[in-house]
Amino acid sequence: MTVTTEGNLGTPAKTGKTAFKAERAAKRKDLIFAVGGLVVMAIAMTLLLTLIGDLVIRGLARVDYDFLTNFPSRKAARAGILSAWVGSLLVMLVTAFLAIPVGVAAGLYLEEYAKKGKLANIIEINVANLAGVPSIIYGLLALGLFVYGMNLGKTVLVAGMTLALLILPIIIVSTREAVRSIPRIIKEGAYGLGADQWQVMWNYIIPAARPGILTGAIVGLSRAIGETAPIITIGALTFIAFLPPPPVTGEFPFISFEWLNAPFTVLPIQMFNWVSRPQADFHTNAAAAGVVLMMLTLSLNGIAIWIRFRLRKAHRN
Amino acid sequence: MNISDIQASKTAEISIPVDASDLPPPIKPDAEQETLRARLESFNFFYADGTQAIKNVDMPILDRKVTAIIGPSGCGKSTLLRSLNRMHDLYPGNRYEGRIILEPEGENLIGPAANPVLVRLRIGMVFQKPNPFPKSIYENVAAGLRVRGVKNRTVIDETVESALRRAAVWDETKDKLHGSAYDLSGGQQQRLCIARALASNPEILLLDEPTSALDPIATAKIEDLVQELSKSVTIVIVTHNMQQAARISHRTAFMYLGDLIEFGETDQIFKAPRHPRTENYITGRYG
Numbered sequence: 290m291t292v293t294t295e296g297n298l299g300t301p302a303k304t305g306k307t308a309f310k311a312e313r314a315a316k317r318k319d320l321i322f323a324v325g326g327l328v329v330m331a332i333a334m335t336l337l338l339t340l341i342g343d344l345v346i347r348g349l350a351r352v353d354y355d356f357l358t359n360f361p362s363r364k365a366a367r368a369g370i371l372s373a374w375v376g377s378l379l380v381m382l383v384t385a386f387l388a389i390p391v392g393v394a395a396g397l398y399l400e401e402y403a404k405k406g407k408l409a410n411i412i413e414i415n416v417a418n419l420a421g422v423p424s425i426i427y428g429l430l431a432l433g434l435f436v437y438g439m440n441l442g443k444t445v446l447v448a449g450m451t452l453a454l455l456i457l458p459i460i461i462v463s464t465r466e467a468v469r470s471i472p473r474i475i476k477e478g479a480y481g482l483g484a485d486q487w488q489v490m491w492n493y494i495i496p497a498a499r500p501g502i503l504t505g506a507i508v509g510l511s512r513a514i515g516e517t518a519p520i521i522t523i524g525a526l527t528f529i530a531f532l533p534p535p536p537v538t539g540e541f542p543f544i545s546f547e548w549l550n551a552p553f554t555v556l557p558i559q560m561f562n563w564v565s566r567p568q569a570d571f572h573t574n575a576a577a578a579g580v581v582l583m584m585l586t587l588s589l590n591g592i593a594i595w596i597r598f599r600l601r602k603a604h605r606n
Numbered sequence: 607m608n609i610s611d612i613q614a615s616k617t618a619e620i621s622i623p624v625d626a627s628d629l630p631p632p633i634k635p636d637a638e639q640e641t642l643r644a645r646l647e648s649f650n651f652f653y654a655d656g657t658q659a660i661k662n663v664d665m666p667i668l669d670r671k672v673t674a675i676i677g678p679s680g681c682g683k684s685t686l687l688r689s690l691n692r693m694h695d696l697y698p699g700n701r702y703e704g705r706i707i708l709e710p711e712g713e714n715l716i717g718p719a720a721n722p723v724l725v726r727l728r729i730g731m732v733f734q735k736p737n738p739f740p741k742s743i744y745e746n747v748a749a750g751l752r753v754r755g756v757k758n759r760t761v762i763d764e765t766v767e768s769a770l771r772r773a774a775v776w777d778e779t780k781d782k783l784h785g786s787a788y789d790l791s792g793g794q795q796q797r798l799c800i801a802r803a804l805a806s807n808p809e810i811l812l813l814d815e816p817t818s819a820l821d822p823i824a825t826a827k828i829e830d831l832v833q834e835l836s837k838s839v840t841i842v843i844v845t846h847n848m849q850q851a852a853r854i855s856h857r858t859a860f861m862y863l864g865d866l867i868e869f870g871e872t873d874q875i876f877k878a879p880r881h882p883r884t885e886n887y888i889t890g891r892y893g
Contacts, residue, residue, distance in 0.1 A: 474735055474737040476696075478737040479739070479749070480696055481730070481803075482730070483724070483727030483750065483753055483754070
């Protein structure tokens with residue numbers, strides 16, 4: 290009788306001396322792999338910690354109230370990042386507002402509604418590839434399409450639209466993953482009650498996929514907040530000493546969307562600008578802006594982890 | 607009859623919560639008095655890859671009786687059950703052939719005019735593994751009503767209670783209706799799933815090996831429940847467990863490799879099987 294199996298997770302079962310040798314060889318392989326992995330991880334972590342440490346040592350002392358509330362200035366000691374972080378915030382707002390609904394809808398459509406076939410495959414491959422397109426290409430696209438083609442100017446709106454395009458694939462892919470991970474028996478249970486596709490999606494799939502969708506959205510946003518290349522390409526200003534008009538006004542109708550059409554700068558660009566100056570004091574400013582940017586990114590990621598944890602607990606299965 | 611008509615009639619029907627005691631007395635177990643609830647006629651089923659899982663099955667399903675489908679793994683018993691509420695429509699490429707007639711209207715559930723969603727509104731299902739939704743106990747039972755657009759709070763409250771009572775899980779859940787359904791034990795979860803199916807007052811209740819994931823005590827409770835429910839609702843149950851079929855069903859169908867080998871009164875099937883295959887199976891020679 291012969292038995293053929295494919296794949297063997299244990300050591301090959303043999304007897305006597307060969308068994309001992311085989312076992313020792315397998316243990317040695319495990320050890321080599323574990324040590325190798327540890328070394329690679331240590332190198333990566335050291336590099337990362339060095340970078341962060343360097344930034345913090347050089348910049349942290351510069352981060353104070355004035356730094357956050359001053360406009361940029363020709364004098365390094367008086368320069369701040371007010372217009373930059375407000376710009377970043379507004380651009381993120383537009384990005385989130387555009388990318389999350391569109392990305393989630395696209396992901397749900399592809400996973401639940403689209404007929405599986407050639408077209409779906411082509412779209413799937415394209416979405417996956419879009420996630421890997423260099424960000425400056427998105428900048429060029431936006432420059433051609435939004436700034437010149439649609440004549441929207443170099444505004445907060447255009448920056449938000451550009452970054453939304455950039456993170457759309459991330460949100461689509463993570464939405465699909467989240468939907469795919471919902472147990473089949475939950476979906477069948479809902480259909481078994483006589484729910485139609487819309488009810489199943491709205492009342493069962495979206496709530497169950499929410500942690501994954503939110504995580505993807507925040508991972509996308511924290512990528513967008515650090516992007517520089519596409520924003521420079523569409524022509525963000527590097528020196529702005531005023532804020533966009535406020536969204537709330539004293540006169541009727543009390544809400545204004547003028548800020549969408551305002552010129553802007555963002556944190557990474559402010560950093561880039563300061564780094565390219567010759568004076569060492571500006572380099573300290575750049576490091577300080579870097580610290581702020583990093584804290585923003587880390588807190589976004591922190592929120593993502595917290596949401597995932599909270600919702601997983603509520604949806605634990 | 608269009609969609610809105612049927613949905614409206616469903617809503618009207620379930621707006622009056624039905625308790626077991628409100629229903630007309632069960633029909634006497636005299637053979638002459640048995641009424642037909644549904645019948646399969648030359649029913650065939652093909653999966654998307656072309657395999658024929660059900661071969662030319664003719665079978666009656668009696669009103670307010672338990673019909674058990676038994677047979678070895680892969681014989682098509684779950685496939686048959688899932689055909690009754692068009693679950694196979696959720697996946698592309700599957701094909702039904704023949705007729706599944708729902709009485710007394712004589713409507714063909716797999717005919718070109720039948721809408722799978724409407725079929726599932728009328729035929730409830732409980733699955734092999736308890737699958738409560740990640741919601742509260744209350745919302746789980748109310749889910750079927752919400753699907754049907756019932757908004758009236760009192761109606762929902764009453765229906766949730768009566769469904770939980772009918773599923774014999776009210777005493778264990780009445781103090782934590784708004785707690786997570788996942789805090790219940792496996793057996794309680796399965797009875798909750800039965801309550802969920804009962805809440806929308808199905809014409810037929812399908813049970814797909816409802817006790818295979820449960821311990822013997824929880825299994826006994828479900829079996830008692832099935833017998834009690836059969837006074838008021840038509841039940842079709844698929845089971846691996848022959849003793850279970852013998853204990854709780856009135857009719858038994860024995861399937862083998864997609865064929866319906868034998869169908870008859872449960873006593874007859876287990877005591878005097880007519881077909882040698884049936885005999886081999888129930889005496890444990892294969893399966």
